[in-house]
Amino acid sequence: MKKTLKVIIGIFGYFVMISVLSCFMAYFGKFMSLVSGIYPAVGDYYISFEESEEHIIKAKVIYLQEIYEEPVDLSNLTLYIEEDKNYSVEKDIIYDDNKIRKMLLEEGLAQIIDENKATREELSYQSKAVKKENGIWYTGDNKAVNSIHMIYNKFMMFLESNIGRILKWLIFTGFGISTIYYFFKKKIMKRRIDTILMGGISSGKTTILKRIERPNITEGKLLTEATTTKTGEVVKCDRVAYKNKDIYPYLFDNPGDQYGKMIDAVNKFGITKSDKKVLIYVISFTKSDSSPAFDVPFTHSQISKAAVLVKSFKTSSSLTKVSKIIIFFNKCDLLYQKEVEYLENIKNIEKKYRESLDYGELIEYADKVIFGSALKGWGIDELKEEILSVY
Numbered sequence: 159m160k161k162t163l164k165v166i167i168g169i170f171g172y173f174v175m176i177s178v179l180s181c182f183m184a185y186f187g188k189f190m191s192l193v194s195g196i197y198p199a200v201g202d203y204y205i206s207f208e209e210s211e212e213h214i215i216k217a218k219v220i221y222l223q224e225i226y227e228e229p230v231d232l233s234n235l236t237l238y239i240e241e242d243k244n245y246s247v248e249k250d251i252i253y254d255d256n257k258i259r260k261m262l263l264e265e266g267l268a269q270i271i272d273e274n275k276a277t278r279e280e281l282s283y284q285s286k287a288v289k290k291e292n293g294i295w296y297t298g299d300n301k302a303v304n305s306i307h308m309i310y311n312k313f314m315m316f317l318e319s320n321i322g323r324i325l326k327w328l329i330f331t332g333f334g335i336s337t338i339y340y341f342f343k344k345k346i347m348k349r350r351i352d353t354i355l356m357g358g359i360s361s362g363k364t365t366i367l368k369r370i371e372r373p374n375i376t377e378g379k380l381l382t383e384a385t386t387t388k389t390g391e392v393v394k395c396d397r398v399a400y401k402n403k404d405i406y407p408y409l410f411d412n413p414g415d416q417y418g419k420m421i422d423a424v425n426k427f428g429i430t431k432s433d434k435k436v437l438i439y440v441i442s443f444t445k446s447d448s449s450p451a452f453d454v455p456f457t458h459s460q461i462s463k464a465a466v467l468v469k470s471f472k473t474s475s476s477l478t479k480v481s482k483i484i485i486f487f488n489k490c491d492l493l494y495q496k497e498v499e500y501l502e503n504i505k506n507i508e509k510k511y512r513e514s515l516d517y518g519e520l521i522e523y524a525d526k527v528i529f530g531s532a533l534k535g536w537g538i539d540e541l542k543e544e545i546l547s548v549y
């Protein structure tokens with residue numbers, strides 16, 4: 159119910175935002191004038207020319223409303239302008255006859271009558287227009303510049319047509335709908351993450367899984383429930399709902415952690431191929447649940463196996479893509495009794511593991527390394543967050 163409400167509020171908010179934005183864009187000019195107090199502030203200025211009965215040509219400038227209508231000196235020029243047409247112009251030219259003449263010549267809207275009487279600048283404006291084939295100088299040749307210009311003009315005209323308007327509207331709403339869909343899928347819809355736990359014998363895979371499932375389970379219960387699980391296959395476990403995602407855990411419960419079997423298991427697990435997959439490799443320095451002694455050969459062999467596996471998944475294109483590989487170094491509680499102590503000494507714990515030859519390679523290819531304790535629940539929240547962060 160709460161989520162449905164969220165969706166409705168989200169969609170409603172989206173439309174309100176779009177409406178406000180459209181209004182703002184439509185009335186931007188007026189809005190700016192209102193805010194700045196300068197009138198006119200932004201927007202297009204238009205100029206048109208009109209010849210009076212006394213043969214005086216007047217330039218009329220319009221911005222939102224008429225600004226002025228004044229005689230303009232267009233001597234020595236023949237105008238080629240469309241009657242009643244408003245030409246869009248820059249604001250800085252409108253009070254200056256020389257700038258108006260420049261604009262007319264450059265746009266090919268006027269031609270010099272007597273070139274001997276014209277200034278050098280004006281001659282250059284005109285020759286520029288001839289070169290660019292602006293206005294009256296347009297020859298219809300398929301020059302690249304002109305064709306691009308024409309295509310652009312045609313395109314703009316098309317956008318203003320009815321079909322163009324519908325198209326704009328469709329693109330606009332299409333964009334809106336896909337944004338909503340994306341938001342909906344990402345934030346609200348439950349997302350599944352397939353997670354596989356593997357690692358050495360008695361490294362604590364089952365215990366970690368129980369901790370993920372039941373964050374408040376007591377240590378006593380974890381210890382009494384601990385039985386070695388050896389089903390010889392990949393076991394699908396119960397779904398764990400965490401935040402707005404679903405974690406689907408799988409346990410690689412295979413006697414011996416042979417490389418080939420592990421590869422197979424990771425390749426095959428999960429429901430669909432496209433879902434996000436996370437591999438958690440659990441390593442501990444002892445098979446025991448109470449001895450703080452580092453079982454060096456056991457530790458080394460686990461790290462070497464993990465390094466080969468992780469490197470394979472990160473470098474081989476023929477293997478299933480794994481979104482994230484997390485290495486969980488378990489049983490830190492055996493080394494430090496208190497959580498603060500363990501947190502302060504993570505570097506020292508790592509130093510011990512670093513003695514294994516392949517440790518460097520393992521952490522190079524792993525996406526995340528966590529030191530923790532399944533029994534105490536240390537590092538488990540971090541582990542869950544890491545799983546979730548694949549989306």
Ligand SMILES: Nc1nc2c(ncn2[C@@H]2O[C@H](COP(=O)(O)OP(=O)(O)OP(=O)(O)O)[C@@H](O)[C@H]2O)c(=O)[nH]1
Pocket residue numbers: 357358359360361362363364365366380381384385386387388411445446447448488489490491492530531532533534
């Ligand atoms: N002290 C301590 N003991 C742990 C921890 N995690 C697991 N254990 C103990 O280590 C032993 C093995 O743990 P499991 O969770 O069964 O390990 P596993 O990897 O599933 O082992 P198999 O299924 O036999 O391969 C059990 O006795 C657990 O109680 C931990 O963080 N600290």
Ligand SMILES: [Mg+2]
Pocket residue numbers: 363364365385386387411
């Ligand atoms: Mg187990």
